[in-house]
Amino acid sequence: MNKAKRNDIRLIPGGITRPKTTITNKTGFWRTFIPIFNEERCNKCGICDIFCPENCIIINEEGYRHPNYDFCKGCGICAEECPKDAIKMILESKEG
Amino acid sequence: MSSQLFAPGHTACSGCGMPIAIKLILEGSGKDIIVVSPTGCLEVTTTRYPTSAWGVPWIHSLFENAAAVASGIERALKVLNRDANVIVIAGDGATVDIGIGALSGMFERGDNVTYICYDNEAYMNTGVQRCSSTPYGASTTTSPVGKLSFGEDRPKKDLPAIAVAHGVPYVATASIGYPKDVIRKIKRAKEIVGPKYIHILTPCPTGWRFDENKTIEIAKLAVETGLFPIYEIEGGTLIKVKKIKNRKPVEEYLRLQGRYRHILKGFKDQLEIIQEIADKNAEKFGLDG
Ligand SMILES: Cc1ncc(C[n+]2csc(CCOP(=O)(O)OP(=O)(O)O)c2C)c(N)n1
Ligand code: SF4
Ligand code: SF4
Ligand code: SF4
Ligand SMILES: [Mg+2]
Numbered sequence: 390m391n392k393a394k395r396n397d398i399r400l401i402p403g404g405i406t407r408p409k410t411t412i413t414n415k416t417g418f419w420r421t422f423i424p425i426f427n428e429e430r431c432n433k434c435g436i437c438d439i440f441c442p443e444n445c446i447i448i449n450e451e452g453y454r455h456p457n458y459d460f461c462k463g464c465g466i467c468a469e470e471c472p473k474d475a476i477k478m479i480l481e482s483k484e485g
Numbered sequence: 486m487s488s489q490l491f492a493p494g495h496t497a498c499s500g501c502g503m504p505i506a507i508k509l510i511l512e513g514s515g516k517d518i519i520v521v522s523p524t525g526c527l528e529v530t531t532t533r534y535p536t537s538a539w540g541v542p543w544i545h546s547l548f549e550n551a552a553a554v555a556s557g558i559e560r561a562l563k564v565l566n567r568d569a570n571v572i573v574i575a576g577d578g579a580t581v582d583i584g585i586g587a588l589s590g591m592f593e594r595g596d597n598v599t600y601i602c603y604d605n606e607a608y609m610n611t612g613v614q615r616c617s618s619t620p621y622g623a624s625t626t627t628s629p630v631g632k633l634s635f636g637e638d639r640p641k642k643d644l645p646a647i648a649v650a651h652g653v654p655y656v657a658t659a660s661i662g663y664p665k666d667v668i669r670k671i672k673r674a675k676e677i678v679g680p681k682y683i684h685i686l687t688p689c690p691t692g693w694r695f696d697e698n699k700t701i702e703i704a705k706l707a708v709e710t711g712l713f714p715i716y717e718i719e720g721g722t723l724i725k726v727k728k729i730k731n732r733k734p735v736e737e738y739l740r741l742q743g744r745y746r747h748i749l750k751g752f753k754d755q756l757e758i759i760q761e762i763a764d765k766n767a768e769k770f771g772l773d774g
Contacts, residue, residue: 410536411494419499438487439664440701442504445493460493464500465698478698 412460416443420463423481428453430475437467437476490516490540497530500697502687502704505661506603507531510574510685513671514599516541518570519558523551523584525576526610526689527603542569549583551575552591555598570599570675577604577618581642592651592680599674599681602644605689613692617642620712621762622755623744625692630747635755640762648682649718655681656718661688662704663715666727670717677719686713694743706738711763714770728774732767735760 426437431453438446438454445460446467456467468476490511497504503526520543522528528545531538546554551573559571580588580602591598607625608614615628615637624636648656655677657670667685674681688704690697707713710733717725739745739759748755767773 404534406532406535406537408537409492409540411492411531411533411538413536414494414496414533416494416496439508440505440661441487442497442499442501442700443493443495444487444491444504444508446487457493462499464700465696466500466700469698470701 415459416462417457417459420458420461420481422463422465422478423458424456424461424463424465424468425477425479426453426455427475427477430473432473432475434472436470436472440466440470442466488512488540491531492538492540494536495531495538496533497526498689498691498697500690500700501526501530502661502689502700503527503603503605504531505664505700506601506667506685506687507574509661509664509667510572510601510671511541513668514570514572514675517568518542518572519544519562521546521551521555521558521571521573521575523573523575523579524548524610525579525608526605527574527576529610548579550587551579551584552587552598552600555600556591556594556596559596559598571597573598573600575600575602576609577602577606578608578616581618581644582616585644585647589647589651592648592653592682595679597678597680599671599683601671601683601685603685603687605687605692606641607689607692609689609692618644620759622739622748622752622759623693624747625744635747635752636744645682645684645718648680649721651680652721653682654679654720657682658684658686658713658715660686660704660708660713660715662686662701662708663727666715673717692744694746695741699741703738703741706733706741709733710735710738711767711772712738712759714766714772716770723770726770726772729767729772730774732763732773735763 445457488508615625620641624630628637659667715727
C-alpha cells in the first residue's frame with residue numbers, strides 16, 4: 390500500500406445506536422402468567438421493583454407499584470419475593 | 486428502584502438474573518461511566534441492532550478482549566483530560582476462559598478500570614456449554630450427564646483468587662440475592678484508584694434449568710449453602726465476609742436445578758464432594774456464625 394492510500398484510511402465507527410431504544414420491543418407478549426398487584430396488601434417496600442429483571446415496575450401517584458404490562462414477561466419473581474403476598478400470578482387469557 | 490439508565494424491551498429470557506445485576510451495578514455506579522461488554526447474553530439481549538437498552542455509553546468488544554478495550558478507553562480519557570469511570574461487564578466465559586490474558590494485562594498494568602464478571606456458570610449465549618466457571622457436577626451440553634459421566638468433572642476456577650494474586654487493590658464477590666451488598670460494593674470500587682474486580686453470581690433459569698420465578702431464591706441458596714461465599718478483599722486482606730447462620734446442606738440448592746438433578750438421583754460420591762466444597766469454603770472464609 391502506498392503512502393497516499395494509507396493516509397486515506399478512516400476509522401469506521403461501526404454500529405451506533407440511540408440510548409434506551411429497546412422500548413420499541415414490547416416484550417409483554419412473551420407472557421403466559423400475568424402479575425396482579427393488590428394495593429390493599431402492599432406496604433410500598435419496593436422489593437418487587439428491585440428484583441424485576443425487566444425494569445418495568447412503575448410507581449403511581451399514591452406510591453403503589455404496578456408493572457408496565459407492555460414489557461412484563463410474567464416471570465413471577467416479584468410475586469415470589471413480595472413479603473406481603475400482594476402479587477398474584479394469573480394465567481392470562483389473550484385474544485387473537 | 487427502577488433504573489433510569491437501563492430500558493425495558495431487552496430480550497433476556499424471562500426471569501434472567503443478569504439484568505437484575507445490571508440494574509444494581511448502574512444504581513451503584515451512577516451515570517458517569519463507560520461500559521464495555523464482550524460477546525455473550527448481556528450483549529446479545531441488550532443491544533439488538535439497531536436498538537440498545539443502555540442509557541449510558543456502552544461499547545461492544547470482541548469476546549476475548551473486553552479488558553484491553555477498557556484499558557484503551559481509560560488511557561484515552563487520561564489523554565483527553567476527561568473524567569468517567571470505565572467499567573467492564575462481562576460473562577464468566579469471557580472472563581475466566583478466553584479473556585483471561587487481556588484481563589491479566591489490565592490487572593498487571595494497574596489500569597483504573599472496574600471489571601465486573603456476571604457469572605451464570607457456562608457459555609449460555611451459545612447454548613449452555615461448560616466453561617472453567619462451571620461448577621463440579623453440573624450437567625451442560627458439553628459436560629452432559631450419561632453412563633460414563635456425572636457432568637462437569639473439574640471444580641470452578643477461582644478467578645477472585647487469581648485477581649488477588651495480581652495485587653489487585655479491590656476484589657469482591659456478590660450475589661444478586663443481596664442487592665444492597667451489590668450496590669455497596671460497586672460504590673466502594675468507585676473510590677479506589679487502580680484495577681477492581683467484582684464477581685457477581687447471576688442465576689440463569691434456562692441453563693441451570695429452574696422455574697423462572699426462583700432466580701432470587703437460588704441466588705440466596707448458593708450463598709446460604711456455602712457454595713458461593715461472598716466477601717471483600719482490599720490490598721490483599723480479607724476485610725469482610727457474609728456470615729451464614731445455620732448453613733444449609735447443598736441438596737437444598739441442587740434440588741431446585743435441572744443441571745444437578747442426576748446428582749440427587751444416585752451420584753452419592755459426587756454429592757459428598759459438592760458438600761465438601763461448601764465445607765472447605767466455610768472453613769477458608771470463616772462463613773459459619
Ligand atoms: C473468538 C470467539 N469465539 C467464540 C465466540 C462465540 N461465543 C459468543 S458468546 C459465547 C459464550 C459467552 O459466554 P459467557 O461469556 O459466559 O457469557 P453468557 O453468554 O454466558 O452470558 C461464545 C462462545 C465468539 N463470539 N468469539
Ligand atoms: S414487594 Fe409487595 S409489598 Fe413490596 S412494594 Fe412490591 S407489591 Fe408492595
Ligand atoms: S412478573 Fe417478572 S417481569 Fe413482570 S413485573 Fe413481575 S418481576 Fe417484572
Ligand atoms: S440463557 Fe440464561 S443468562 Fe442468557 S438470557 Fe437466558 S436466562 Fe439469561
Ligand atoms: Mg456465562
